[in-house]
Amino acid sequence: MESKQSVVIVGSGLGGLICGAILSMEGHRVTVLERNKQFGGNLQSFARDKHLFDSGVHYIGGLEKGQNMYRIFKYLGIMDKLKLEKLDELAFDKIILADDEREFNYAQGYDNFIAGLVADFPDERAAIEAYCAEIRRICDEFPLYNLHEQEQGPPSAASSFGRDTQQFIASLTDNVKLQNVLGGNNPLYAGIKNKTPLYVH
Incomplete structure (x- = not known):
């Protein structure tokens, strides 16, 4: 042995x-x-x-069967021991801006997320869809997010490592309010304007 x-x-x-x-x-x-x-x-x-x-x-995503955190927790033998409660699919988080009385909802899933924000920003569908497409691309290519095998070398999402979150969001739209909403979860990861890379966002 x-x-x-x-x-x-x-x-x-x-x-x-x-x-x-x-x-x-x-x-x-x-x-x-x-x-x-x-x-x-x-x-x-x-x-x-x-x-x-x-x-x-505060909350954890990726716990649906087959998603990354589900697979990790299952591997560790703790998934079946957890008492979980699914958050509101249409508003798992709310972004509140100082200069607006509305609450901007973050919905679960790309389609729900897009639909919810397009309801608040009807002229910004293209920007919201482009935002989600890029986030999805990074997540799909980031090996620890999807836990898939890859060839040797840096992950294909490595190009996003130095890409600035604020600059990316600003490149999508001139609507400052939408920029603030899309960056609204910044406090969750202590993001710093013009410094935090997009893959962290």
Whole structure:
């Protein structure tokens, strides 16, 4: 019997826990070290200098059968143990702008997303469709998103690694309100204008 190495992982955030689980499933002896009182890293809220950082998981996509997170959670053996509630298909998130009383809904699925925003911006169908087409292209070509095998070398979506999110959105439309709505989930990933690459968005 082949002897597997012992592995020590420093940090019990999502990456550390998943690496530990996979290595353990492959027969390695795994120790995960965590300096905090609770495992999970930024999967939970935390406080520093009396300031609360609500960095915990708010919602997760890709959990339909066959989608990327479903496949990962199934592989890890946790999918059937989770108690999940599907968010509103027509408004899983709402974008609220300071200068507008309306709520702009982010719907689940490309078709619903397009239909919802076209209802708010009827003259901007082409821009909204182009936005979704590019997001879909990046997701389809990004190997960790779709978990498909690829040839050696950089992923085909590598051209998007240095592409600026704000510049991309601005290239689609001159409508500043729509630009702000399309970039409205920016706070979820701490995006920085003129710096955050499109593949992060």
